[in-house]
Amino acid sequence: VGASLKDVAKLAGVSVKTVSNVVNDYRHVSEGTRSRVREAIDQLGYRPNLTARHLRYGRSGIIGLALPELGIPYFAELAEEVIAAAERQSWSVLIDQTDGRGDRERLTSSGARSRTIDGLIISPLALDADFLTAMRAELPLVLLGEQVGPGVADLVAIDNVTAAREATEHLLGLGRRRVAAIGDQRVSAAGTANVRLQGYRDALAAAGIAYDPDLVVPAESYHRPDGAAAMRLLLSLADPPDAVFCFNDLLAIGALRALREAGRRVPEDVAVAGFDDVEECRYTAPPLTSIAPDKAAIAGSALDLLVSRMAGAGPAEPAEVTPPFTLAVRESTTGVSAGV
Amino acid sequence: VGASLKDVAKLAGVSVKTVSNVVNDYRHVSEGTRSRVREAIDQLGYRPNLTARHLRYGRSGIIGLALPELGIPYFAELAEEVIAAAERQSWSVLIDQTDGRGDRERLTSSGARSRTIDGLIISPLALDADFLTAMRAELPLVLLGEQVGPGVADLVAIDNVTAAREATEHLLGLGRRRVAAIGDQRVSAAGTANVRLQGYRDALAAAGIAYDPDLVVPAESYHRPDGAAAMRLLLSLADPPDAVFCFNDLLAIGALRALREAGRRVPEDVAVAGFDDVEECRYTAPPLTSIAPDKAAIAGSALDLLVSRMAGAGPAEPAEVTPPFTLAVRESTTGVSAGV
DNA sequence: CTGAAAGCGCTTACAG
DNA sequence: CTGAAAGCGCTTACAG
Numbered sequence: 189v190g191a192s193l194k195d196v197a198k199l200a201g202v203s204v205k206t207v208s209n210v211v212n213d214y215r216h217v218s219e220g221t222r223s224r225v226r227e228a229i230d231q232l233g234y235r236p237n238l239t240a241r242h243l244r245y246g247r248s249g250i251i252g253l254a255l256p257e258l259g260i261p262y263f264a265e266l267a268e269e270v271i272a273a274a275e276r277q278s279w280s281v282l283i284d285q286t287d288g289r290g291d292r293e294r295l296t297s298s299g300a301r302s303r304t305i306d307g308l309i310i311s312p313l314a315l316d317a318d319f320l321t322a323m324r325a326e327l328p329l330v331l332l333g334e335q336v337g338p339g340v341a342d343l344v345a346i347d348n349v350t351a352a353r354e355a356t357e358h359l360l361g362l363g364r365r366r367v368a369a370i371g372d373q374r375v376s377a378a379g380t381a382n383v384r385l386q387g388y389r390d391a392l393a394a395a396g397i398a399y400d401p402d403l404v405v406p407a408e409s410y411h412r413p414d415g416a417a418a419m420r421l422l423l424s425l426a427d428p429p430d431a432v433f434c435f436n437d438l439l440a441i442g443a444l445r446a447l448r449e450a451g452r453r454v455p456e457d458v459a460v461a462g463f464d465d466v467e468e469c470r471y472t473a474p475p476l477t478s479i480a481p482d483k484a485a486i487a488g489s490a491l492d493l494l495v496s497r498m499a500g501a502g503p504a505e506p507a508e509v510t511p512p513f514t515l516a517v518r519e520s521t522t523g524v525s526a527g528v
Numbered sequence: 529v530g531a532s533l534k535d536v537a538k539l540a541g542v543s544v545k546t547v548s549n550v551v552n553d554y555r556h557v558s559e560g561t562r563s564r565v566r567e568a569i570d571q572l573g574y575r576p577n578l579t580a581r582h583l584r585y586g587r588s589g590i591i592g593l594a595l596p597e598l599g600i601p602y603f604a605e606l607a608e609e610v611i612a613a614a615e616r617q618s619w620s621v622l623i624d625q626t627d628g629r630g631d632r633e634r635l636t637s638s639g640a641r642s643r644t645i646d647g648l649i650i651s652p653l654a655l656d657a658d659f660l661t662a663m664r665a666e667l668p669l670v671l672l673g674e675q676v677g678p679g680v681a682d683l684v685a686i687d688n689v690t691a692a693r694e695a696t697e698h699l700l701g702l703g704r705r706r707v708a709a710i711g712d713q714r715v716s717a718a719g720t721a722n723v724r725l726q727g728y729r730d731a732l733a734a735a736g737i738a739y740d741p742d743l744v745v746p747a748e749s750y751h752r753p754d755g756a757a758a759m760r761l762l763l764s765l766a767d768p769p770d771a772v773f774c775f776n777d778l779l780a781i782g783a784l785r786a787l788r789e790a791g792r793r794v795p796e797d798v799a800v801a802g803f804d805d806v807e808e809c810r811y812t813a814p815p816l817t818s819i820a821p822d823k824a825a826i827a828g829s830a831l832d833l834l835v836s837r838m839a840g841a842g843p844a845e846p847a848e849v850t851p852p853f854t855l856a857v858r859e860s861t862t863g864v865s866a867g868v
Numbered sequence: 869c870t871g872a873a874a875g876c877g878c879t880t881a882c883a884g
Numbered sequence: 885c886t887g888a889a890a891g892c893g894c895t896t897a898c899a900g
Contacts, residue, residue: 545870546871556869
């Protein structure tokens with residue numbers, strides 16, 4: 189099912205070089221030759237074989253995108269943006285799901301070593317700085333999120349400390365004084381939880397409120413059931429919180445469920461804020477206040493960085509891009525309906 | 529960044545053929561030679577260049593997955609399953625987002641014509657049977673969903689008529705008599721809406737209830753806001769419904785929102801059922817009853833069909849696989865809490 | 869058990 | 885303006 193340059197050349201009565209010239213729109217092809225070749229191409233239904241072209245060029249035109257799982261709305265929405273941005277620049281995107289497991293994250297680099305992908309955008313959960321540094325030496329690499337700090341490889345992440353501080357300040361600004369946090373992770377390398385916890389503590393300190401470890405509940409993973417379990421724990425406290433900042437939206441959605449089951453009103457009894465601003469936030473009961481990272485900017489920056497790395501450009505030092513975010517205020521904290 | 533077979537051969541003092549034999553684990557290589565080659569491979573950090581291998585074989589090891597958008601949870605969850613199944617069989621998955629637009633859906637086949645993908649799993653919204661038939665002649669193709677009927681190409685879809693009938697019967701079984709439907713589409717080729725509407729009508733007929741066109745509300749697209757708008761329309765009726773079957777979960781989630789805003793109780797005033805059983809269903813207020821297609825089975829069947837087509841196997845006639853589904857009953861229809 | 873050669877389909881100096 | 889040849893890295897008959 190495929191005519192080659194040679195077939196076209198034979199039919200048009202020219203050399204393959206000439207056909208190649210026509211296909212690639214080079215100058216210096218006479219009009220007559222060009223149209224003869226065009227006709228032969230149409231007649232045979234010729235399409236260039238990209239695999240062969242890629243072998244010649246030493247690149248594939250495909251980039252990898254490694255994420256924990258597409259079932260998590262934040263990653264699905266991010267993947268949507270990355271693919272859309274890539275398509276605009278004629279790159280194809282191959283998706284790898286890592287489940288946040290180190291072995292699978294490490295495997296993502298093998299696609300590059302075997303020349304299937306020209307570069308990789310990865311949201312690493314388990315890989316450490318050493319491994320990522322080694323990876324970066326082998327393939328153009330862009331890191332997403334704050335799991336590892338800057339200086340390891342090109343990095344795209346919003347300012348999580350500030351974002352978490354603003355979310356907490358918003359809750360404090362509503363007059364809440366017992367503000368809990370859900371999503372702490374007592375794993376050494378858990379950068380995301382650490383920076384968000386830092387912002388939470390900064391806000392408390394600035395407001396002159398003592399840090400109460402009882403109000404900080406860990407979450408093993410960042411799924412809805414984890415948030416519900418954590419909220420139940422908080423509700424069982426002798427002095428329960430009047431507000432809770434969840435380190436992602438799924439945790440917050442679980443917390444809303446636990447509050448509903450316990451008959452607590454949101455936000456009257458407990459105000460709830462999340463992080464990521466996934467679509468679902470607009471339709472929870474009540475709609476969820478959340479930190480809204482600019483996902484299109486994150487995806488666009490990541491792709492731009494990767495493209496320039498793949499072109500061999502960019503500074504020797506890893507770059508760091510910090511896309512903007514906003515706080516999307518909704519009824520789960522203010523009680524005011526914003527309509528649909 | 530890349531030693532070739534030739535480099536390894538030189539270092540090991542053998543021919544490239546011998547190295548190739550070792551790499552591909554062929555018999556008939558003496559132990560001494562094998563270990564010498566192994567050492568050279570390790571020393572040079574040699575990895576086979578898949579692009580070259582693919583050129584030789586005429587295939588890429590990559591399949592395409594074309595979906596409307598990853599931002600829709602059902603498609604994200606389905607993509608998750610397809611990628612997981614593909615990885616188990618060492619296939620890589622390249623994702624294309626079509627937005628349901630015909631021009632973008634047509635483009636997905638060009639990846640195949642240029643040998644980037646060996647086959648395509650597509651959930652078509654806009655393509656007609658003629659185009660798909662032509663596409664099928666050019667590349668191994670598997671269709672997802674019921675937008676087009678059987679006989680065009682290999683097709684994987686649950687029995688939508690039966691599923692819609694069961695959902696409606698469930699509502700009727702609760703004693704509801706004014707059961708509405710949200711998600712009708714007055715577009716000619718809109719197979720999904722048609723088959724689900726058929727199941728709805730079948731259930732009404734079997735129960736001896738007259739079909740009331742006022743209770744069937746169209747939806748331009750299947751997103752949350754469309755469901756909310758449709759529900760508001762139903763609530764404005766002189767004789768509003770006491771139950772509503774939504775053709776997908778996002779519509780149902782929008783309907784829940786409109787009901788909440790209008791102060792109606794679910795399910796006491798209006799029972800609500802959806803379709804797809806996305807994760808979010810378990811955490812809506814109240815949790816949403818929904819038709820639950822076996823997504824892993826859908827993904828697995830689609831991949832198996834595609835793999836056998838790519839291998840040149842399979843009958844000349846298009847195959848049809850009908851994975852199972854269940855009705856996940858939750859509080860939005862029964863009012864009984866199932867816990868978390 | 870191992871080697872030399874051809875070829876997958878393309879592009880690119882190098883000639884003319 | 886066009887052609888003949890080499891080579892990207894691999895595998896596979898064909899010899900030996």
